[in-house]
Amino acid sequence: MAAGTIRYWAAAKAAAGTAEEPYSAETLAEALDAVRERHPGELSAVLRRCSFLVDSDPVGKRSHDAVRLTEGGTVEVLPPFAGG
Template sequence: MAKVTVRYWAAAKAAAGVAEEPYEAGTLAEALDAVRERHPGELARVLLRCSFLIDGDPVGTRDHDMVRLTEGGTVEVLPPFAGG
């Protein structure tokens, strides 16, 4: 398990009620499961529409179970943004 920081942006930040928080997880899927457990309401619904960056790299369509997290890393939670 890696200690990571999950950072929320825009609607995800509003739903979580915090800008960031620490988690321990080995994969992105495990981290998101922990986020849903801690925030079972609106944030769980927002996550369905989000994209993610791991240490600055886009996850894209990769299986979240296959995206490994590194000690001290960052997971950015990015809801869809309007505009350009």
């Protein structure tokens, strides 16, 4: 089981009520399942619109089950940003 940090930005930060928290999971899917359990409600809806960076690497369209997390790694939760 890898341990690291999840960082929330913008609407995800507001919905989680925190800027960051630890994860303990093997995959991004496991980490996000744990997040949904800890923060039921609005954050689950926000996560459906988010993109993710794992150790600075964009997840893109990859299955979250296939994205392995690393010891000491970082998951960035990025909601859509407005602007141009």
